[in-house]
Amino acid sequence: MPRTALRICPLCEATCGLTLTLDDGRVTGARGDRDDVFSKGFICPKGASFPALDADPDRLRTPLVRVDGELREATWEEAFDAVAAGVRPVVERYGPHSVGVVLGNPNVHTVAGALYPPVLIAGLGTRSLFTASTLDQMPKHVSSGLLFGDADAIPVPDLDRTxxxxxxxxxxxxxxGSLCTAPDFPGRLRALRARGGTLTVIDPRRTRTARLADRHIAIRPGTDALLLAAMTHVLLTEDLVDLGESAPHVRGVDELAEAVEEFTPEAVAPGCDVDADTIRTLARELSAAPTAAVYGRIGSCTVPHGTLASWLVDVLNTLTGNLDRPGGVLFPLAATARAPRPAGPGRDFALGRWHSRVSRHPEAKGELPLSALAEEIDTATDEGEPVRALIAVAANPVLSAPDGDRLDKALGSLDFMVSVDPYLNETSRHAHVVLPPPPPAQSPHHDFAFNTLAVRNQVRYTRPALPLEPGRMAETEILARLVLAVTDWGLPCSWGSPRSSGAESGGGAESLGKHGTEPAAVDRLVVDQTLGKAVNDPHSPVHGRDPEELAKLLTGDDGPERRLDMMLRLGPYGDGFGAEPDGLTLDKLLAHPHGIDLGPLRPRLPQPLRTRSGRVELLPEPIAADLPRLRAALDERPAGFVLVGRRHLRSNNSWMHNVPVLTGGSNRCTLQIHPDDAELLGVRDGRPVRVKGAGGEVTAPAEVTDGMRRGVVSLPHGWGHDRPGTRLRHATTDPGVNVNQLLDGSLLDPLSGNAVLNGVPVEIAPGSNP
Structure with a gap:
C-alpha cells in the first residue's frame, strides 16, 4: 500500500520540506510539505525530481576496489581493508600532509558530511585540505572573519521585512539562494515588491532575477568591488553614514573614509561601466530606505577582488545602520550552534597560518585553494612531500575546479585514492576504492550548515523515509569506518563541530582503536570529549556536572542521532540536560515532524563578535593591504570578450546531469552571446562557437540573447561529461563542455585563495560542425 513520509530536500540550499509518496520500497512521488514550518509547501523542479534522482539506476550499489588496474565490485570489508592498506603506508612513509582531503559541496547537504569530515581531518592531522568553498564562497568567510572575528558569522538579508x-x-x-537559506526565494522577492519595497539587481546578465527588479544595472564583470567602493565613498563624503544601534560596536569609520578616498564615482565609472550619477543614486537610495540590505553572491565572489567585494557588502550594510537590524542583515542562531557566550574580545581570525607547497598560497579557514590541488600532486619542491594519497568525499573537482585536464592526469598519478561517491564520475573513476552512500531516501536529514544561514530560525529533522536496502551501508557508517580505517594511531582532537560555531567540539587526545573497531566508537569519542569540555566551561548549562551521567541521558537510535541530541541540548534553545525543561531535545524535535519555528532573526550584537577588540573592524589590516590592487584596477579595461558563468534552476553544479527530467529545456550547455556581438563575429544561434582561454579551448552551441551585455559571454558550470571510464549513461548523451577547462588555475583572489571564474578574458570565434 502506498504511504507518505516527510523528508527535507537535500538538493540545494533552500532546504524545503517534502512529502514523499512511497510504494513497494521506492519513492514514487514528491510534493511540497504544506505544513513545513519553514518552506510551507514550496517546491522547485529539483525537489519534484527526488524520485528519479533517488532511483537513478547508475547509482553504485556496492563498493568498488581496483584490482590489476580495473575497478571491481567488492564487499565492504574488502573495501575498508583496501583503504587502510592504501592510506596508512603513505602517512607512515611521507607524513600526514602527503594525504589530501577534498570535500565537495554535497557534504553540507547531508548529516554524515557534516558530522564526520572534521573528525577525519583532525585524525589524519593533514594540512592538505581542499574544498568547494574555494570555488564559490571563501571570500565571504574571509571577509566575515576579518570584520567580525568569526569566518562563519555571516549576516543574511532579512528578506521578509526589508x-x-x-x-x-x-x-x-x-x-x-546561496549563503542565505530561504525557501521560496522568488516568492519572497515578489512579496518585497508587493509591499512597496525596492529591488535592485547588479549583474552583467539580464537574469530571471534581474527581470523582476525595479532596476537592473549591467555592470562590467569583475568590477563589483569598484562599484561598492564608490558607493561607500558617497556615503562617507555626503554625510549619509548612520550606524544606528550598531554604533557602539563599530570601529574604523575615519580610517575607512581615508582608504576609499580615491574611489569616487567619476574615477570608478569607466572601469565598471556604470555612470557616476547612477552610482550616487544607488548609495543615496540605500541610505534613505527605512530598512535595506545588500546581498552579494557567487558573481561577486568568484572575481579577482572577491574578498574586497564581500567586505564592502557588509561595510555598506554597516554604514547605513542596517547591520544587525530587522529589515537589514542579521546573524542567524541555529539550534545546533554553540550556546551564546558573553560578549567580549575574542581570539580573532587568522589568515596564512600555513601555505601550499608549490605556489605558496596562504591557507584560509584551514583550507588551501582547490585550484592548487593538481600542482600539489604533480610538482616536487623542497617544501615537503607532494600529495600522494587523496580522500575525496562527494567531490568532482575534475569538472568543478580550473584546468580539469591537468587535474585529471594528476589524479591518475596518485599512489592511492579513495572516493566516497554514489557515482563513477569524472573524478571517482581514478579512485582505487569507491565507497557509495545510499540514495537520499535511505538517509536522515538535518541542516547543520544551512540553518546557520537561514532567514528564519527554525529546526527540522527527518529520519530515513525508507530502510537501507540489503547490501547498502549508511553514509554515517561509511564515513565513521573511513575515519577508523585511516587514523588508527589516534585522534588529536582539536576539531570543531560541523561548522566551527556549533555546540559540539572536541578536546584532548584519545585513540579510536585499531582498524575494525565498531564505528560507534567514533561517535562515543566525540560525545565524551564534547561533554567533557562542556562540563568544564563556566558558561555552559552543564558546568560542573558528571559527563558520564549526561551521556546516559542522550536519546536516539544510533550514534549520529545521539550527537544531534547532544548538540540540541547544549545549543541556544536546548534543555541544557534538564536545566531548561522546556528546551529542545531530539525527542521534542521528533514529536514535531514538520519542524519547530524558533522565530524571526533578532539583533545579536555584540555577542557574535570574536575580534580582539570585541567590535566590528571596518578596515582590517589585510583588507587595507589589498586596496592598492583595487586602485590599480581603476585603469584596467578588458580588450576583448570576458566570460561569466551561470546557474540553472534544475541543476546544482555537476550533481544532477544524469537525471533526465532535470536536463534539456533551459538547462543546456550553451554559450550565451549578445546579438550584436554574434553578428560581428558571424556566430549563428544554435551553431558551434569556439571559446579559448588561458587553460584551453572548448566548442559549444551558441545561444544568441539580448539578455547578455555586449562584450560578455556565458557558459554554465558543471558540464563536460565526456571523459572515458565513467558510468553516467544519461549525462554522456549530452555531455556539454567543461567551462573550467578554459582556466589554467593561476587566477586567484589572493586573500581567500578563491578561484577567479568570472570576468576572465576569452577569445570567441565561429566553430565548425563536428
Missing part, C-alpha cells in the same frame, strides 16, 4: 534589497552577482530565482 524595504530595499540590493543584489550583486546573485540570481536567486535560478539558484534558490
Amino acid at each position: 524595504d530595499h534589497l540590493l543584489l550583486i552577482g546573485a540570481n536567486p530565482l535560478e539558484s534558490n
Whole structure:
C-alpha cells in the first residue's frame, strides 16, 4: 500500500520540506510539505525530481576496489581493508600532509558530511585540505572573519521585512539562494515588491532575477568591488553614514573614509561601466530606505577582488545602520550552534597560518585553494612531500575546479585514492576504492550548515523515509569506518563541530582503536570529549556536572542521532540536560515532524563578535593591504570578450546531469552571446562557437540573447561529461563542455585563495560542425 513520509530536500540550499509518496520500497512521488514550518509547501523542479534522482539506476550499489588496474565490485570489508592498506603506508612513509582531503559541496547537504569530515581531518592531522568553498564562497568567510572575528558569522538579508534589497552577482530565482537559506526565494522577492519595497539587481546578465527588479544595472564583470567602493565613498563624503544601534560596536569609520578616498564615482565609472550619477543614486537610495540590505553572491565572489567585494557588502550594510537590524542583515542562531557566550574580545581570525607547497598560497579557514590541488600532486619542491594519497568525499573537482585536464592526469598519478561517491564520475573513476552512500531516501536529514544561514530560525529533522536496502551501508557508517580505517594511531582532537560555531567540539587526545573497531566508537569519542569540555566551561548549562551521567541521558537510535541530541541540548534553545525543561531535545524535535519555528532573526550584537577588540573592524589590516590592487584596477579595461558563468534552476553544479527530467529545456550547455556581438563575429544561434582561454579551448552551441551585455559571454558550470571510464549513461548523451577547462588555475583572489571564474578574458570565434 502506498504511504507518505516527510523528508527535507537535500538538493540545494533552500532546504524545503517534502512529502514523499512511497510504494513497494521506492519513492514514487514528491510534493511540497504544506505544513513545513519553514518552506510551507514550496517546491522547485529539483525537489519534484527526488524520485528519479533517488532511483537513478547508475547509482553504485556496492563498493568498488581496483584490482590489476580495473575497478571491481567488492564487499565492504574488502573495501575498508583496501583503504587502510592504501592510506596508512603513505602517512607512515611521507607524513600526514602527503594525504589530501577534498570535500565537495554535497557534504553540507547531508548529516554524515557534516558530522564526520572534521573528525577525519583532525585524525589524519593533514594540512592538505581542499574544498568547494574555494570555488564559490571563501571570500565571504574571509571577509566575515576579518570584520567580525568569526569566518562563519555571516549576516543574511532579512528578506521578509526589508524595504530595499540590493543584489550583486546573485540570481536567486535560478539558484534558490546561496549563503542565505530561504525557501521560496522568488516568492519572497515578489512579496518585497508587493509591499512597496525596492529591488535592485547588479549583474552583467539580464537574469530571471534581474527581470523582476525595479532596476537592473549591467555592470562590467569583475568590477563589483569598484562599484561598492564608490558607493561607500558617497556615503562617507555626503554625510549619509548612520550606524544606528550598531554604533557602539563599530570601529574604523575615519580610517575607512581615508582608504576609499580615491574611489569616487567619476574615477570608478569607466572601469565598471556604470555612470557616476547612477552610482550616487544607488548609495543615496540605500541610505534613505527605512530598512535595506545588500546581498552579494557567487558573481561577486568568484572575481579577482572577491574578498574586497564581500567586505564592502557588509561595510555598506554597516554604514547605513542596517547591520544587525530587522529589515537589514542579521546573524542567524541555529539550534545546533554553540550556546551564546558573553560578549567580549575574542581570539580573532587568522589568515596564512600555513601555505601550499608549490605556489605558496596562504591557507584560509584551514583550507588551501582547490585550484592548487593538481600542482600539489604533480610538482616536487623542497617544501615537503607532494600529495600522494587523496580522500575525496562527494567531490568532482575534475569538472568543478580550473584546468580539469591537468587535474585529471594528476589524479591518475596518485599512489592511492579513495572516493566516497554514489557515482563513477569524472573524478571517482581514478579512485582505487569507491565507497557509495545510499540514495537520499535511505538517509536522515538535518541542516547543520544551512540553518546557520537561514532567514528564519527554525529546526527540522527527518529520519530515513525508507530502510537501507540489503547490501547498502549508511553514509554515517561509511564515513565513521573511513575515519577508523585511516587514523588508527589516534585522534588529536582539536576539531570543531560541523561548522566551527556549533555546540559540539572536541578536546584532548584519545585513540579510536585499531582498524575494525565498531564505528560507534567514533561517535562515543566525540560525545565524551564534547561533554567533557562542556562540563568544564563556566558558561555552559552543564558546568560542573558528571559527563558520564549526561551521556546516559542522550536519546536516539544510533550514534549520529545521539550527537544531534547532544548538540540540541547544549545549543541556544536546548534543555541544557534538564536545566531548561522546556528546551529542545531530539525527542521534542521528533514529536514535531514538520519542524519547530524558533522565530524571526533578532539583533545579536555584540555577542557574535570574536575580534580582539570585541567590535566590528571596518578596515582590517589585510583588507587595507589589498586596496592598492583595487586602485590599480581603476585603469584596467578588458580588450576583448570576458566570460561569466551561470546557474540553472534544475541543476546544482555537476550533481544532477544524469537525471533526465532535470536536463534539456533551459538547462543546456550553451554559450550565451549578445546579438550584436554574434553578428560581428558571424556566430549563428544554435551553431558551434569556439571559446579559448588561458587553460584551453572548448566548442559549444551558441545561444544568441539580448539578455547578455555586449562584450560578455556565458557558459554554465558543471558540464563536460565526456571523459572515458565513467558510468553516467544519461549525462554522456549530452555531455556539454567543461567551462573550467578554459582556466589554467593561476587566477586567484589572493586573500581567500578563491578561484577567479568570472570576468576572465576569452577569445570567441565561429566553430565548425563536428
